[in-house]
Amino acid sequence: MRFDTILAVDWSARNSPSPAKPTKDAIWIGIATREGAEEPVYLRTRAAAIDWIARRIDVERAAGRRILIGFDFAFCWPRGLARALTGRDEALALWDWLAARIEDADDNASNRFDVAEAINAALPGTGPFWSKSHRDRHPAIPYKDTRDGHGLPERRATDAGGAFPVWQLAGAGAVGSQSLLGVPRLAALRAGTGAQVWPFDTGGQVPEADVVIAEIYPGLFRDRVAAAIKTDEVPDRAQVRVTATHLSDLDRKGDLARLMDLSAAPREVVVEEGWVLGLPFEAPATPLRNDCFALPPGVDWTPVDVALDRLRAGLDPVAGIESVAADRAGGRILAEPVHAVRDNPNVANSAVDGYAFAFSEGPQDLALQSGRAAAGAPFDGTVAPGHALRILTGAAVPEGADTVVLQEDVTRDGDRLRFAAGLKRGRNIRPVAEDFAKGDTLLAAGHRLRAPDLALLAASGQARVHVRAPLRVAVMSTGDELGPDGTPDANRPMLLSLIERWGMQAIDLGIVPDRAEAVRAALDRGAEAQAILTTGGASAGDEDHVSATLRAADALTTWRIAVKPGRPLAMGLWRGVPVFGLPGNPVAALVCALIFARPALMRLAGADWTAPQGITLPAAFTKAKKPGRREYLRARIEDGAVHVYPSEGSGRIRGLSWAEGLCELPDGALDVTPGTPVTFLPYAAFDL
Known part of the structure; x- marks a missing residue:
């Protein structure tokens, strides 16, 4: 566990001391330690609460224990306020500004409405603070929400899930006064104890200090509170009791450190707005640019390496992020780095x-x-x-x-x-940590987890990991000649199997007739996925409706790739979803899927760019290769040499099954004779 003791504080903005008899809407502190939960503490004033917490910090430090203290109010306001008042985009600068102005007496009397009114007066328009205890006081604070023109966001990024805006100072559910009165108290606590405030003092990293202050939101655990509340128990008491215990359980499982890692968060979250501890941070998926498939001006024939470089530069992950048990994460792609939760070994x-x-x-x-x-x-x-x-x-x-x-x-x-x-x-x-130390980065984001990686996750104490959700890939074949009464559709079963082998979710769109309206309808269905693979109809003929439909929507880039087999490859965005139009010939479709679609899809799925690793072996065949195109021959290894299928005809599907991989011949001319070194790409290099 990272923390020995966890406090969960339910704050209050009362103007006078709370009743002597424990009640709601007062200050409650839940306590959880390694040994278990302690009875919650009830305190009548903010001054008494901070004094109690300071004494508890002294006790924990004297015993060599680390303590996390969570407070249930916003630690800062939406981006822009700090700069407007202090000239700096930093929450802690705003903390100091407020600490110099807020007066909060030992009996809970405060000047918070005076300070809020001064802030409103310093900003343009009306607001941003609103609602007050007396309609006829503080004229610069609207009694009702008639704010306009103040220019600041309504919520922080972490409040997007529905928390009350921190601008509201009074009324049911209001939280603004708690923050105005809580932040100055925390500024003093930080200065007096040397505590780290997460994430502002840690740069979004997992804190290492022995005293850490963090923002919490017990509403995240509302269901747990409802299930655990005792008969006649004050709801606020149950709330802090359950919250402290749940945070301690997360710490024990190693999940708390993961939730405190905001290394992927933007600066405005880490430095200016803050984040609620317990709420996973998920970087928003980056939408693909409209020109992600654009070729350089004047390009006609595109070399394979240029095409791959363009794909690599134009694509970003679009798959979502989810948390899964580490022992069930095989084959999944890490969405964030994995750090060791424990030393290995943890004892000599x-x-x-x-x-x-x-x-x-x-x-x-x-x-x-x-x-x-x-x-x-x-x-x-x-x-x-x-x-x-x-x-x-x-x-x-x-x-x-x-x-x-x-x-x-x-x-x-x-x-x-x-x-x-x-x-x-x-x-x-x-020795302790001979293998790795607690906090070490073990695996990087973008890594696809293998069986050995699961052993590493288990040894490091990692209970859960953040991974990318499986990329959803729709597959369709086009052509009136395909179907039960015509030519069997060899492409779709092959591509659907490839997608599943690559750890993605395959969506079968079936066979689409050679009619523009049918192709458009199929693409519309495919747009519910995150990528679309089509075969056939990608050239410029009268019946090439895939390329025609994309072209009509101004969403097509036809890549004439210098590759054999393959050559025409249609790329486009349909309703923001990338479309890869593969050749209709099964041999060309497989080659283009392996060489071009696979690395592009893996990148969209969140993985690192994946290039197949080939091996150099002597050729067992003869071929006079012409310059201009890179060639991929169906091949297998026999007696340590590369043999190729007797026929290079693209319609010879049997050769795909006969082969164990592809023999890659370079773009330039090459006279191959038995013994000439050639590159063999085994099917295993493509995860087949």
């Missing part, structure tokens, strides 16, 4: 079966101490000077020992152990 342990002792120079003659240390069953005691303890592989090294001698190197005579000199201090011990 033995690398061998042997005997643990305190190192000294020279040959050793030690007494065998009773007991032993085993993995999962540590020795409950200290190894005495001049003694050695039996220890097994993986067992925690007991106190009093710093070296382990291998059992094969020991001569045992009754209860005496002897072994020669030459052993070094610390030998045969795996």
Whole structure:
């Protein structure tokens, strides 16, 4: 756990002390520790609450414990206010500005409406603060929401889920007064204790200080509170009790550190507006630019590498983000970096079966101490000077020992152990964090998780990870000749299988007739996905309705790629969704899908750009290749050499199944004879 103690504070903006009898709309503090929950504390004034918290900080620090304190009011206002009042886009600058102006007496009397009125007067228009306790006071604060022209947003980014705007100062559900009176108190608490305020003091990183202050919103856990409230319990009491316990549970599972990592958040969140702890941050998907498939001016034939570079530069991830259990995340793409929750190993342990002792120079003659240390069953005691303890592989090294001698190197005579000199201090011990340390970055965003990665996640204590949702890819074939009574559709089953093999969600749009209205309707259905693959109709013929439909909507770029097989590749955006128009020939469709569609789709899915890794092997064939186009031949390996399918005809579908991969021949001319080095791209390089 990152924190030993967690406090959840329900703040209050009362103008006088709360009643002596515990009630709602007062200050309550929920407490959760490693040992469990404590009884919530009821406090009648803000001054008393801050004094109590300061004393609790002293107690926790004296015991060497780390404490997180969550307050249920907004730590700042929507972007723009800090700069308007302080000249700086920084929440903490606004904290100091307010601390110099807010007066909040020990009996809860305050001047918050005076300060809000002064802020309104300093800004253009009417507002932004509104609502007040007396209609006839503070004329610069509207009694009803008649604000206009003040130029500031209504909500912060973190409030988009429906929290009340922090501009409202009074009335049912209002939270503005809590912030005006809470922020100056926190500024003083921060100055007096050296606490870190998350995320302002941490730059969006997970805090390392022993005292951390964070904004919370117990409404996030409303269902938990409703399920846990006791008969006749004050709702506010139940709220802080459940919130503190739930945050502690998140910390125990390793999820709290993940929620505190705002490394992907923009500066206005991290520095100016803040974020509610417990609310996952998801970077909004970047919409594709209308010119993402545009070619450089004057380009006619596009070399393969140029086409791939253009795709790479023009595409960004569009798949959403979700949290999944780490042990069920195989094949998923990380949406954010993974950091270790624990050291590995988290205790120094033995690398061998042997005997643990305190190192000294020279040959050793030690007494065998009773007991032993085993993995999962540590020795409950200290190894005495001049003694050695039996220890097994993986067992925690007991106190009093710093070296382990291998059992094969020991001569045992009754209860005496002897072994020669030459052993070094610390030998045969795996030190703490030998593999990785808590907080280390283990895996980067964009990495597709494999089975070995799940082992790493488990070892690092990662219970859940943020991954990209599977990219939704719609697939359709076009052509009147296709169907039960005509030519079998070989492309669609092949492409649907590819999509699923790549960890994406395949959506079958079926066979579409060669009619413009049918193609348009199919594209409309496909636009509910995040990418569309079509085969056929991508050229410039009379019946090429895919390219014609995209062209009519001014959404087409025809790439004449210098590749064989393939060449014409239609690219476009239909209702903002990328369309990849592949050739209708099955061999060309597969080659273009592997070489062009796969890296583009993986990028849209949130993965790093993926180029297939080829191997160089001697050719077992003869071919005089002409310059101008890169060629991909169906190939397989026999006796360490690359053999190609006897026919290069694009209609020879049998060759796709015969092959084990593709033989890639370069753009220039090449005379291939047996023994000539060539590049072989195994199907496995394309995740097939």
